Amino acid sequence: MKRTAPIVFGFVVGMIMFLQYFIPHAPFTTAYSLVLDWKQVVFGMTLILGIVSLVRHHGTKVQRREKDWAYSVVVLLGFAVMAIAPIVQRTTEGGIYGWMFDHVQAPMQATMFALLAFYVASASYRAFRARSVQAALLLLAGITVMLGRVPIGEMMAIHVAGHEFSLATLSSWILDVPNMAAKRGILIGVGLGVTATALKILLGIERTYLGRSA
Amino acid sequence: MGETAWFDTSRIAEFVTALAFGILVVWFVTHARRGRSFFIRPIPGLEAIDEAVGRATEMGRPILYCPGLDSMDEVATVASMNILGQVARKVAEYETPIMVPNRDPIVMTVAQEVVRDAFTEAGRPDLYRPGDIYYSTYSQFGYAANVCGTMIRERPATNLYFGRFYAESLVLAETGNMTGAIQIAGTDADAQLPFFITACDYTLIGEELYAGSVYLSREPLLLGTLRAQDLAKIVLLVILVVGSLLSITGIWDVRSLLPE
Numbered sequence: 001m002k003r004t005a006p007i008v009f010g011f012v013v014g015m016i017m018f019l020q021y022f023i024p025h026a027p028f029t030t031a032y033s034l035v036l037d038w039k040q041v042v043f044g045m046t047l048i049l050g051i052v053s054l055v056r057h058h059g060t061k062v063q064r065r066e067k068d069w070a071y072s073v074v075v076l077l078g079f080a081v082m083a084i085a086p087i088v089q090r091t092t093e094g095g096i097y098g099w100m101f102d103h104v105q106a107p108m109q110a111t112m113f114a115l116l117a118f119y120v121a122s123a124s125y126r127a128f129r130a131r132s133v134q135a136a137l138l139l140l141a142g143i144t145v146m147l148g149r150v151p152i153g154e155m156m157a158i159h160v161a162g163h164e165f166s167l168a169t170l171s172s173w174i175l176d177v178p179n180m181a182a183k184r185g186i187l188i189g190v191g192l193g194v195t196a197t198a199l200k201i202l203l204g205i206e207r208t209y210l211g212r213s214a
Numbered sequence: 215m216g217e218t219a220w221f222d223t224s225r226i227a228e229f230v231t232a233l234a235f236g237i238l239v240v241w242f243v244t245h246a247r248r249g250r251s252f253f254i255r256p257i258p259g260l261e262a263i264d265e266a267v268g269r270a271t272e273m274g275r276p277i278l279y280c281p282g283l284d285s286m287d288e289v290a291t292v293a294s295m296n297i298l299g300q301v302a303r304k305v306a307e308y309e310t311p312i313m314v315p316n317r318d319p320i321v322m323t324v325a326q327e328v329v330r331d332a333f334t335e336a337g338r339p340d341l342y343r344p345g346d347i348y349y350s351t352y353s354q355f356g357y358a359a360n361v362c363g364t365m366i367r368e369r370p371a372t373n374l375y376f377g378r379f380y381a382e383s384l385v386l387a388e389t390g391n392m393t394g395a396i397q398i399a400g401t402d403a404d405a406q407l408p409f410f411i412t413a414c415d416y417t418l419i420g421e422e423l424y425a426g427s428v429y430l431s432r433e434p435l436l437l438g439t440l441r442a443q444d445l446a447k448i449v450l451l452v453i454l455v456v457g458s459l460l461s462i463t464g465i466w467d468v469r470s471l472l473p474e
Contacts, residue, residue, distance in 0.1 A: 018232075021222075021225065021228075022221060022222055022225050022228075022229050023220060023221055023222070024219060024222050025219065025220055039287065042320060043285070043319070043320060046319035046320045046322070046323050047319045048319075049319055049322070049323055049349075050316075050319030050322055050349035051349070053319075053322060053344075053345075053348050053349040054348065054349045054350070054351075056345060057345050057348040057349075060345060067367070068367050071363070071367075105353075105356075108355075108356075108359070109353060109354075109355040109356065112355035112356075112358055112359050112382075112385065113355055113381070115385060116381060116384060116385060119384045119385055119388040120384065122388060123384060123387075123388055123409060123412045123413055124412075126412055126413075127408075127411075127412040183404050186404050186407070186419060186420040186421075187404065187420070188447070188450055189419075189420045189421035189443075189447065190402040190404075190420040190421055190424075192235065192421060192443045192446050192447060192450075193289075193293075193402070193420065193421035193423065193424030193425065193443065194289045194290075194402075194424065195232060195235055195236075196235075196239060196424060196439045196440075196442065196443050197289050197292060197293055197424045198289060199235075199236055199239045199240075199439065200239075200436065200439055201292065203239075203240070203243070205243060205435050205436060205439070206296060206427065206436060208295065208296040208299035208300070208328060208331075208427055208431075209286075209292050209295040209296055209299075209324060209328065210327075
């Protein structure tokens, strides 16, 4: 029962979700919106588990004075302030919560995002080293696309056998033809992979995700 | 298409394709059940997992597993959980610590179950520590900061990224690269693939992510589904080539079969 029930439940719900995509009619549409509502409820419940996990993980580090435990104190303090302040002050727009969000959380998130520029630079340096024919082609394509996407690139052109090709046109061709062909090849594979995985779950062949009871 | 229609005819092509593929999968699974064996092409990224786990064991350092940013309703995350199960079995056998930071609390709950199950199956339930599969934050870059911080402080010898990733993929992979960890990634997010290919030692591209757990477990029934995928790809390739030729030569525009 413990083994069969989740598989049967998964099959029934999965089939309803599959059919609702093709049958835009009640009871399938109703079932779909019901499942979406339930997902929110399940998410809310598991969020409590997440909070417990977070507090326990960092609490244990602080309690045992593990390596770098001071960072865990910052996490616990930040979590406590952000959770308690809006309840006490009855607002999320201003007060301590609003100030912490605007002056601590948002800038830190923006900083992490901004770091991407440096990571792109270091990754590009490694990727564009022309050590083989393929890497040289990648470098050439990369330079063409980058130049073709900026205003100065639109004024530049390559002359081949009496024909003029602007970098903007070449850039668009690279993106629309070879790049798109590779992308669609990957997407076809992904589509088949997604369908096969969904079928494996519906048919109860793949059970790893079910954990212990499987 | 109104609410009163019983079947959305604009999706008939998808319905027929899904049905045909489903029949193909069931056919191969039935053959696998009868004992027929299938050849599966080697996937270097998945073959390297054993080596990566072994390296972490030799170095006495942990393994970091990132299940991506999406929730359990994404098939990529389900595939990631299936791979995590296989990785956790190896980890339990080698007695190597594993860390799984999560962005989604539902994924965290599933990951805890999967790892506990794998440790029990490997005969080492005593090694399982639920605190190793923990929740970090729902914020995308907050999660990236947490994982990067863990990489810098704990210095895992192996970083595994399997699932759906977004802009944080390069931040994670580059930090892991800087710490000198062996890195294996797998995602179906085509926009993130170049970043993983650049910064990781091995990358599973698109469908290879979904083949991961099958490849690692070598379960005959699951291998049947891989065979169905390969055959479907051949059929689609033939349709693409023949369709393109017919359209280019002006004999028949196959696109007329598809809805507007």
